[in-house]
Amino acid sequence: MTLEFAATVAARDFDLSFSVADGETVAVLGPNGAGKSTMLGLIAGLLRADSGRATLDGAELFGLPTFRRGVSLLAQEALLFPHLSVLENVAFGARSTGTRRSVARTRARHWLDQVDAVEFASRRPAQLSGGEAQRIGIARALATDPRLLLLDEPMAALDVTVVPALRGLLKRVLSDRTAIIVTHDVVDAFTLADRVFVLDGGRLVDSGPTREVLEHPRTAFAAALVGLNLLPDGSTVAPSAVAVSTTAVAGGIGGPVDSVETHGDLVRVRVGDIAADLTPSRFADLGLAPGDRVWLSH
Amino acid sequence: MRSVGGVPRWVVVIASVGAAFILLPLVAIISRVDWARFIPLITSQESVAALLLSLKTAGISTLLCLVFGVPVALVLARSRFPGQRVVRALVLLPLVLPPVVAGIALLYTFGRQGLLGSTFTFLGIQIAFSTAAVVLAETFVAIPFLILSLEGALRTAGSRYEVVAATLGASPTTVLWRVTLPLIAPALVSGAILSFARALGEFGATITFAGSLQGVTQTLPLDIYLQLETNPDAAVAMSLVLVAVAIIVVGLAHRGSNPELFRR
Numbered sequence: 001m002t003l004e005f006a007a008t009v010a011a012r013d014f015d016l017s018f019s020v021a022d023g024e025t026v027a028v029l030g031p032n033g034a035g036k037s038t039m040l041g042l043i044a045g046l047l048r049a050d051s052g053r054a055t056l057d058g059a060e061l062f063g064l065p066t067f068r069r070g071v072s073l074l075a076q077e078a079l080l081f082p083h084l085s086v087l088e089n090v091a092f093g094a095r096s097t098g099t100r101r102s103v104a105r106t107r108a109r110h111w112l113d114q115v116d117a118v119e120f121a122s123r124r125p126a127q128l129s130g131g132e133a134q135r136i137g138i139a140r141a142l143a144t145d146p147r148l149l150l151l152d153e154p155m156a157a158l159d160v161t162v163v164p165a166l167r168g169l170l171k172r173v174l175s176d177r178t179a180i181i182v183t184h185d186v187v188d189a190f191t192l193a194d195r196v197f198v199l200d201g202g203r204l205v206d207s208g209p210t211r212e213v214l215e216h217p218r219t220a221f222a223a224a225l226v227g228l229n230l231l232p233d234g235s236t237v238a239p240s241a242v243a244v245s246t247t248a249v250a251g252g253i254g255g256p257v258d259s260v261e262t263h264g265d266l267v268r269v270r271v272g273d274i275a276a277d278l279t280p281s282r283f284a285d286l287g288l289a290p291g292d293r294v295w296l297s298h
Numbered sequence: 299m300r301s302v303g304g305v306p307r308w309v310v311v312i313a314s315v316g317a318a319f320i321l322l323p324l325v326a327i328i329s330r331v332d333w334a335r336f337i338p339l340i341t342s343q344e345s346v347a348a349l350l351l352s353l354k355t356a357g358i359s360t361l362l363c364l365v366f367g368v369p370v371a372l373v374l375a376r377s378r379f380p381g382q383r384v385v386r387a388l389v390l391l392p393l394v395l396p397p398v399v400a401g402i403a404l405l406y407t408f409g410r411q412g413l414l415g416s417t418f419t420f421l422g423i424q425i426a427f428s429t430a431a432v433v434l435a436e437t438f439v440a441i442p443f444l445i446l447s448l449e450g451a452l453r454t455a456g457s458r459y460e461v462v463a464a465t466l467g468a469s470p471t472t473v474l475w476r477v478t479l480p481l482i483a484p485a486l487v488s489g490a491i492l493s494f495a496r497a498l499g500e501f502g503a504t505i506t507f508a509g510s511l512q513g514v515t516q517t518l519p520l521d522i523y524l525q526l527e528t529n530p531d532a533a534v535a536m537s538l539v540l541v542a543v544a545i546i547v548v549g550l551a552h553r554g555s556n557p558e559l560f561r562r
Contacts (some may be wrong), residue, residue: 044465066464067473073465079458083480096468096476144466 001178007042007052007062010203014202017052020148025179027193027210029186031221035202036182040150043180044073055149067096072146076157078137080125086136087112087121093144108212111139115169131162135169142173149174151181155188167191186225188212200224220273229274237298242276244269245295246286252295256289271296319559320538324541331538332531339535347513348521349539355517356497359436363444363493367416368486370441371448372478376457386449393442400438401506408434431508432515443496444489451485452478488551495547500539 006017014035020026028036041047043054045066054061061069080089087108088095094104112118115135125133134154141149154170155163171192174181181192189196190208196213198206198221206218216236217223223230229237232253248254255271262268266277269288274296278286288294330338339345375384406412409426410419418425425431428532459481463473479486501519508515510524519538525533 046461065470066461067467067469069465070467072464073462077461079462081459081463081477082480083483092463092468092476093466096463096466096472142464 001057003043003054003056003148003178003180005039005043005052005054007049007054009038009042009047009202011049011194012038012202016199016202016204018197018204018207020178020180022057023176023178024194025177025181025192026195026197027189028182028197028199029184029189029222029225030197030199032201035232036199037152038202039199040073040152040180040182043069043148044071044150045069064135070144070147071150072141072144072148073150073152074134074137074141078125078130078133080128080133080136080140082125083193084125086117086125086128089125089136090140090143092140097144108139108143111143112136114142114173115139129162130158130164134166138169138173141269147178149177149179151179151183153182155266156184189214189225196222203210215241224273224275231240231274239268239275239277240266241298242274243297244276244278244282244286244288245297246288246292247295249295249297252297254293254295257290257292258290258293259290269294302476309492312478327534327537327541330534331357332535335531336535336538339532340539342532343534344512344525345518345532348516348536350520351429351432351513351516352498352518355432355436356494356500359440359497360490360494360537362433362437362488363441363497364486367441367444367456367489367493368448368479371445371452372474373450374445375449389445390442392439393446397500397502397504401435401503404435404438404503404507405430426507427509427511427515429508429514432504432517435503435507436500437504440493440496440501443492447492448482449487451482455481491547491551495544495551498543498547 002022003020005019008015012035016035016039028039030036042049042052043061045061045064049062052062056070061071080086081092084092087105090108090111091101091104094107095101099107109118109121112121115138117132117135117139120128120132121138125136128136138154151170155166158166167188170181174192181188183189193210195208196206196210197204198213198219200219200221206213206222213222214226217226217228217230218234220230223236227238229239229242231237243249245252249287253271253274258268258270258272259266261282263277265280267280267283269276269278269283271294276296287295312445365436370389374382374389395403405426408418408431409415410424412426415426423430425434455478459477460473463477464470468476498516499519501523504515504517505520510516510520512521516524518540522533522536522540525536
């Protein structure tokens with residue numbers, strides 16, 4: 001299912017257009033307030049665009065109410081219906097569109113099997129852990145056979161110990177689906193996404209194949225995600241390769257130290273958008289404190 | 299002064315007086331009951347007729363409260379329209395209106411000379427001073443309880459589950475029946491019980507708008523009031539029946555608001 005999307009929302013300074021190919025998974029990265037949630041809301045029909053047009057496999061989206069769009073949304077929290085059993089939760093989509101109970105239940109069992117959660121079928125959502133609930137949430141979203149699957153930081157609220165298993169599950173179920181996943185985690189992007197969009201200020205500031213965008217970042221945000229500095233000339237450099245001097249250096253970038261923090265066994269010094277990693281002894285030799293003027297070079 | 303569980307002792311003393319003020323009158327009723335004649339008193343033809351009429355009219359008005367109150371609560375909690383705050387305030391007006399004023403208002407709405415009176419007269423329906431008038435009076439004073447309870451529950455529940463349901467393909471009507479109403483079921487139950495209790499105890503609006511005709515409009519509170527003059531023992535006995543009903547209602551409403559379902 002191919003998604004073509006173009007929309008503006010003046011009140012949110014949002015102006016975005018892009019397309020997602022059939023079977024493709026796109027990761028959307030960007031700082032808070034970049035417009036990621038607005039984008040998902042517009043596609044799912046929870047927000048209205050001032051202008052624009054979106055089609056899913058040629059069919060208009062913006063005129064349709066949410067329930068007719070064939071777009072499933074998986075949020076940070078699983079939001080399983082507390083009054084229904086796990087099985088009834090997964091069967092909800094089919095039951096809502098008029099499928100017979102027995103058929104809907106058989107199909108729900110199939111999807112529970114797909115997420116290795118058959119043993120939870122008769123439980124109540126309140127009896128599940130966050131990771132278990134999110135697995136059921138994935139099964140419930142997939143059981144409606146959505147034309148497009150939206151994932152809004154699906155692993156952000158989970159215990160770190162269950163994230164790798166859930167990521168593996170998502171990789172399996174997203175492989176041949178059209179999906180958009182909003183994430184803050186660069187590992188999600190590398191593992192799950194064919195392409196990456198970087199949003200900032202309601203605009204698309206970078207896009208391309210995942211490795212291309214993240215290994216050669218063109219925005220400070222994307223560079224920071226993969227632990228690199230983006231220099232004014234467009235090149236990138238690792239914080240460990242940045243030299244710090246308290247005297248002026250030809251070709252260096254001068255500025256006051258913004259922050260100093262311990263980073264593993266190194267000390268990370270930030271000057272504007274650029275981070276430099278120093279050994280503790282080098283840091284002590286320089287005697288740096290926030291506000292001191294330094295020059296960075298590499 | 300020392301404190302009890304973090305509450306200053308003098309507060310506990312005042313609280314005891316307050317609680318006694320509520321409980322003593324109940325003890326007074328029980329102490330005045332003529333136990334030897336209790337059963338015959340509450341099973342007299344007049345009393346039974348009044349009790350049955352009360353249960354019937356309060357039951358029907360609870361149904362009317364649900365049929366009309368649930369949509370009002372939904373619209374107030376889930377949509378935004380100009381003048382919404384004014385509408386909410388007016389809808390809750392019967393809560394604070396003296397019941398006798400409510401009765402007069404209903405009389406000049408549905409009575410023969412009322413706003414809609416000629417319409418009903420034309421249709422051959424005479425509402426004032428009929429059992430239907432009792433139901434209308436009770437519904438009028440009881441419906442705010444249901445609306446208040448439901449609107450609060452709807453706002454607390456939020457619309458996140460409803461959004462999820464819509465993305466799973468459920469139409470707004472399906473979402474209402476399969477998500478919204480089940481989620482607020484506890485409030486629905488306790489709101490309905492409170493409405494029933496308010497309807498059962500209705501006096502002022504009923505006697506003004508419906509009068510007191512035995513078997514037709516004379517509900518239990520009206521019967522008790524009138525019997526107090528002629529047969530105080532019967533009035534006391536019937537009062538105890540209403541006290542028992544009230545205690546059961548409070549117990550049910552309390553349980554309805556603490557459902558097992560949402561306990562972790």
